[in-house]
Amino acid sequence: MRPIDICTAVLVTTGNRALREPAKARWDAVEELLGLRLRPHSTFDSRVTFVDVGGEHVSFEEWLESRPAPSARLWLAPFPTDPSSDSSLQGLPEEVREAIDSGGLGFLVYSDGQRLERFVPREIQPRTYDISGPQLHAFILGRRDPSALFELLASELGVAPDALEGHLASLLPDDIQGLISRFMSAGSDVEYDSSGGERHYSAEVETWNAFFSPSPAYSCLSFEFLYAGPGAESDLERDLDSARAELASTLEAVLEFAHAHSLRSWEKHFRRALLRLSLEPQPLEDLVELLLLNGLPTPAIQLALCAAASNVFGGMGSWNDMSFEGQDDERFIALSDRLFASTRTALRTSLNSSAE
Numbered sequence: 001m002r003p004i005d006i007c008t009a010v011l012v013t014t015g016n017r018a019l020r021e022p023a024k025a026r027w028d029a030v031e032e033l034l035g036l037r038l039r040p041h042s043t044f045d046s047r048v049t050f051v052d053v054g055g056e057h058v059s060f061e062e063w064l065e066s067r068p069a070p071s072a073r074l075w076l077a078p079f080p081t082d083p084s085s086d087s088s089l090q091g092l093p094e095e096v097r098e099a100i101d102s103g104g105l106g107f108l109v110y111s112d113g114q115r116l117e118r119f120v121p122r123e124i125q126p127r128t129y130d131i132s133g134p135q136l137h138a139f140i141l142g143r144r145d146p147s148a149l150f151e152l153l154a155s156e157l158g159v160a161p162d163a164l165e166g167h168l169a170s171l172l173p174d175d176i177q178g179l180i181s182r183f184m185s186a187g188s189d190v191e192y193d194s195s196g197g198e199r200h201y202s203a204e205v206e207t208w209n210a211f212f213s214p215s216p217a218y219s220c221l222s223f224e225f226l227y228a229g230p231g232a233e234s235d236l237e238r239d240l241d242s243a244r245a246e247l248a249s250t251l252e253a254v255l256e257f258a259h260a261h262s263l264r265s266w267e268k269h270f271r272r273a274l275l276r277l278s279l280e281p282q283p284l285e286d287l288v289e290l291l292l293l294n295g296l297p298t299p300a301i302q303l304a305l306c307a308a309a310s311n312v313f314g315g316m317g318s319w320n321d322m323s324f325e326g327q328d329d330e331r332f333i334a335l336s337d338r339l340f341a342s343t344r345t346a347l348r349t350s351l352n353s354s355a356e
Contacts, residue, residue: 001287001308001311002103002104003123003221004102004104004121004122004123004223005104005105005347006034006286006287007034007036007048007121007223008076008104008105008108008121008351009105009287009290009291009304009351010030010034010036010038010048010290011038011048011060011074011108011225012074012075012076012108012351012352012354012355013290013291013294013296013351013354014026014027014030014038014290014294015060015064015074016073016074016294016354016355017294017295017354018061018064019064019067019072019073019074020073020355021295024295026293026294027039027061029293030290030293030294031044033286033289033290033293034286034290036048037059038059038060038061039059039060039062040059040061040062044220045126045216045217045220045222046220046221046223047059047124047222047223048060048222048223048225049124049222049223049224049225050063050119050224050225051224051225051226052227053117053227057224067110067112069113069114071111071112071113072110072111072112073110073111073112073355074108074109074110074111074354074355075108075109075111075236075352075355076105076106076107076108076109076237076347076351076352077106077107077109077118077231077232077235077236077237077348078106078107078235078237078344078345078348079100079104079106079107079120080100083097083100083101084097088229088230088232089229091229092227092228092229093226095226096226096227096228098122099121099122099226100120100228102122102123104120104121105344105347105348105351106344106348107119107120107231107235108121108225109235109236111231111233111236115230116230116231116232116233117227117229117230117231118227118228118229118230118231119225119226119227119228120225120226120228121223121224121225121226122223122224122225122226123221123222123223124221124222124224126215126217126218126219126220126221126222127173127174127177127215127218128177128180128181128214128215128218129173129176129177129180129212129214129215129218130173130215130217131173131176131180131211131212132171132172132173132176133167133168133170133171133172133175133176134168134169136153136168136183137164137165137168137169139211140153143191143194143204144191144194144204145190145191145193148193149187149190149191150164152183152186152187152190153183153187156179156182156183156186157179180212184212188205188208191204191205236352237345237348237349237352238349238353238356239349240299240300240349240350240353242349243303243342243345243346243349243350244277244303244346246342246345247303247306247307247310247342247343247345247346248274248277248306250335250338250339250342251270251273251274251306251310251339252274253338254270254335254339255267255270255274257331257332257335258270261324261328263322266312266319269309269312270310272309273306273309273310274306276302276305276306276309277302277303277306278302279302280298281298281301281305285305287304287305287308288301288305291304294354295354296350296351296353296354297353300350300353300354301350303346303349303350304346304347304350306346307342307343307344307346307350308343308347310339310342310346311343312339313336313340319336319339320336
């Protein structure tokens with residue numbers, strides 16, 4: 001499962017536990033397990049933020065607390081087959097359609113008996129440098145030859161040197177990520193020319209590199225959930241038995257295809273995936289531990305683990321990287337489409353059991 005899918009699973013199951021049984025919500029344990037900041041006071045760098053219908057940005061916990069209805073629940077619903085022509089998405093910002101196009105488990109849906117609201121997740125890439133314009137200006141002032149560096153920086157920004165300080169004063173870290181990368185390279189040449197010799201240059205390099213070192217959080221993905229209009233009750237997938245039967249049937253068919261084409265490693269993989277429908281869940285993986293923490297019933301956890309193990313789609317070396325001749329290829333494509341659809345439905349349905 002991709003990080004954005006894991007995040008969605010966290011919100012649905014943890015959110016429903018908090019809505020149904022607030023005293024049993026394991027906020028600390030879930031945040032520690034996945035390294036996610038679900039509450040405003042948490043210390044983790046990977047944040048989860050909801051952008052509500054009015055554009056307000058709040059943490060997941062704050063968003064939940066603003067919905068205190070006793071019947072409030074969270075669900076997953078599939079994305080439209082063709083988002084570009086779906087009338088329910090008309091009038092929504094382009095960023096919502098782009099988030100849908102990037103894939104994922106589907107919409108996160110809030111329901112309370114009177115309203116259904118859809119939210120679509122997207123990944124937020126962290127900035128590499130946590131440096132603002134004023135901080136950059138103050139750093140350059142302390143260098144050996146600030147005038148040469150200021151001249152270079154003004155040229156990079158396309159502003160007059162005498163207007164540089166005022167221009168930098170308005171720049172936030174997000175505004176200058178690309179600028180910093182360019183300035184670091186060219187600025188290091190200026191630094192060397194003004195170093196006064198190799199003996200002094202090593203100390204200059206140390207302070208230069210320390211200032212421009214990446215932010216501690218630069219490798220931590222964050223997630224936003226964007227408002228995507230009203231949902232429909234009919235979109236909510238709840239039939240655990242039906243999803244289980246379809247996934248098992250699909251895996252049997254794929255297993256038969258793999259056996260017939262001597263795909264021994266894939267045959268073994270799908271056989272083990274099927275076993276997860278009957279094995280007692282053990283907290284040996286993050287997904288299992290998450291679902292156990294949030295009190296999902298064993299059949300739902302088994303289905304989720306089988307679906308996750310059956311998610312064999314990706315790039316080079318994945319299941320869909322293969323091809324065959326003639327009717328075999330047509331059969332392979334049809335089975336692969338069926339497998340993809342059944343694993344998605346199974347994951348959504350298993351996670352939705354946390355709302356029951």
